[in-house]
Amino acid sequence: MTLWDDRVWALFRSQWKQTVIYWSVFFSFGLCIAFLGPTILDLRCQTHSTLQQITWVFFSQQLFLLLGSSVGGIFKRTLLFSLVALFTCTFIISLVFLLIPLCYSVIMLSIVLAIAGLAMGVIDNVANLQLVKLYQKDSAIFLQALHFFIGLGALVSPLVADPFLSDDACILAANATVFNSSFNLEHIRNTLAGPGAALTNMSEYPLHIHGMALTQVSYAFWIMALISLPVPIAVLYLMYHERLLPCSRTSPPLLEQNPSGDTEQVSLAHKNVFRCCNLDKVRDRPATFFVLQIVGGAILFITDGIIGSYAGFVYTYAVSPPLLMAHKTAGYLDSIFWAAITLSRLAFIYLSYRYPAPKLLIFSLIGVVLIHGLLLLFYTSQMFLFIGTTILGLCISSVFPSMLAFTEDALEYKGCATTVLVTSASTGEMLMQLLIGSVIQDYGSYAFMLCCMIASFLGFCLFLLFLYVHHLHKNSYSHSTDCTKDMDMKKIPPSLAGS
CATH class of the missing domain: 1.20.1250.20 (MFS general substrate transporter like domains)
Known part of the structure; x- marks a missing residue:
């Protein structure tokens, strides 16, 4: 092979x-x-x-x-x-x-x-x-x-x-x-x-x-x-x-x-990148066309927000009770997280060739939810924090490129999805850090991992919704295509239809 x-x-x-x-x-x-x-x-x-x-x-x-x-x-x-x-x-x-x-x-x-x-x-x-x-x-x-x-x-x-x-x-x-x-x-x-x-x-x-x-x-x-x-x-x-x-x-x-x-x-x-956003064309688009962009943007808002928040606060979480990790040791966590993300993206170049984006996304999002659950369960283990940080980086790294490719494919490369998804990811990376930072200030460092767990579960649920809307979108598109063909056939004169 x-x-x-x-x-x-x-x-x-x-x-x-x-x-x-x-x-x-x-x-x-x-x-x-x-x-x-x-x-x-x-x-x-x-x-x-x-x-x-x-x-x-x-x-x-x-x-x-x-x-x-x-x-x-x-x-x-x-x-x-x-x-x-x-x-x-x-x-x-x-x-x-x-x-x-x-x-x-x-x-x-x-x-x-x-x-x-x-x-x-x-x-x-x-x-x-x-x-x-x-x-x-x-x-x-x-x-x-x-x-x-x-x-x-x-x-x-x-x-x-x-x-x-x-x-x-x-x-x-x-x-x-x-x-x-x-x-x-x-x-x-x-x-x-x-x-x-x-x-x-x-x-x-x-x-x-x-x-x-x-x-x-x-x-x-x-x-x-x-x-x-x-x-x-x-x-x-x-x-x-x-x-x-x-x-x-x-x-x-x-x-x-x-x-x-x-x-x-x-x-x-x-x-004609903006033809899908042209107001004159909005009537021709099924509602699922826009719902896919919104739900896809929400998924990346959450997942990129988790990446930014985890990189920003995992050190603070590690040096706080109950872990009380040494400052120098805890300082390696952020580097390990980014190294895992980088190496995982290198591996996913090949995996993206072998497997379709939906399967990779399901695997990645389930992995993110499970690892956050385990990090909550073993919240007193310094060793597992390092293991979990590595696995989280490996799982979450491919969500953005896979989600972008999958959404654009579902919308037949009309171009607007990229702007929506990139903007949503940037928004999530900024706002979720501010939100989680505020929660940590009010409720302590343990709230950090709990917030990440809730966010990852919401992201997975939104992806299931995305798959359902994608199924509806394919059906509505096929139906509209069949109707168009029927209308074109009706316009053909009977004398030519027989020939």
């Missing part, structure tokens, strides 16, 4: 340049999404801000990422618009890495990260849709690879930053030259892990905000700028290759081809 059959390999070979560049764009996305957590204390010193103030930069980035996901659809009408948007956004990300060391106030830093978040949201929307349009029924395989590169970027970013992080207080105060060793900087870094950290009481860590900033984190951002710079250059090359630049238009622009070679159909698909 070979890993790929000749048909899938032929698909990739015919579109490999676009595909590889979309993957590299998502690697840049991953770099940008993961650097804040490790560098947050050094950025606090650079901006001379309090811990409470600096945590709001997470919220700034996430809010504008959501906005970028929502408005990214305006760039999808043609391949030219899409590639211009990807070039601009990847260039902005490289520029942001250069500008961050020059931000000496938290307001300036928040503005720069808001711009980065906007670019990331557009990338998330456009790259997903372009791969779906390229591969259609085979898109699940390539979407899994696309999201693997997010995880790869998210793993590389902290590794680049780590050698340049401060080991002690990075602000030299005039009246205190020795850092208070009772504060564990690694503990504070792990506590400030996402938007929900803004709800945490930081008054117990009275770090200095006045004095000389002593930090070398600027080198980390310059290295990440160099790593991400080839990505916009690659997008520019693709635009040149597709003859979309003025300097390359010595001959007509290349038409995009789908696997069957039907260039006209794919060209129209890119130019």
Whole structure:
């Protein structure tokens, strides 16, 4: 048995340049999404801000990422618009890495990260849709690879930053030259892990905000700028290759081809991405067409929300009663979680080829529910928290790409589902962290795992509803198709019908 059959390999070979560049764009996305957590204390010193103030930069980035996901659809009408948007956004990300060391106030830093978040949201929307349009029924395989590169970027970013992080207080105060060793900087870094950290009481860590900033984190951002710079250059090359630049238009622009070679159909698909959202067409769509998008968006709202919340609060959960895990040991949980997600997406590239998306989704969502139930049951076991964190990452990693491929396939690649699903996932990642963070503040750390358990069970129930609506949608579509054929037959004159 070979890993790929000749048909899938032929698909990739015919579109490999676009595909590889979309993957590299998502690697840049991953770099940008993961650097804040490790560098947050050094950025606090650079901006001379309090811990409470600096945590709001997470919220700034996430809010504008959501906005970028929502408005990214305006760039999808043609391949030219899409590639211009990807070039601009990847260039902005490289520029942001250069500008961050020059931000000496938290307001300036928040503005720069808001711009980065906007670019990331557009990338998330456009790259997903372009791969779906390229591969259609085979898109699940390539979407899994696309999201693997997010995880790869998210793993590389902290590794680049780590050698340049401060080991002690990075602000030299005039009246205190020795850092208070009772504060564990690694503990504070792990506590400030996402938007929900803004709800945490930081008054117990009275770090200095006045004095000389002593930090070398600027080198980390310059290295990440160099790593991400080839990505916009690659997008520019693709635009040149597709003859979309003025300097390359010595001959007509290349038409995009789908696997069957039907260039006209794919060209129209890119130019009419919004035809499913056209108000004039709403009457022609069955209600199930819109219900599928809403329920699919709700599923990703929950599952991406669980990913963000788990990564953000598993450390706090581990160091709190009853586990009371050592700070250094608990710090590995987040890295293990993201490593499991990344490796799982690599494995699901092959699994998506072997098994249909509904089976993978059933397996993944049942696994997420079961592992949360076991984590609640063995809530005093430090060893099982590590095991459960690994299994949770393995199970939940494939939900987004599989759900996106399945929904677009159910709606026959009309294009609107991608925008809805990407925006819903971004919304869930931001809001669920804030919601769960608030619950932890009010009811303690045990409420964290209980919230995740309830959310995962709701996600599984919603998927069962999705399957039922999908069944209704197929039946209604078949019925409408039969009615259309009957109407066409009635229009044929009897003299011609017999012939």
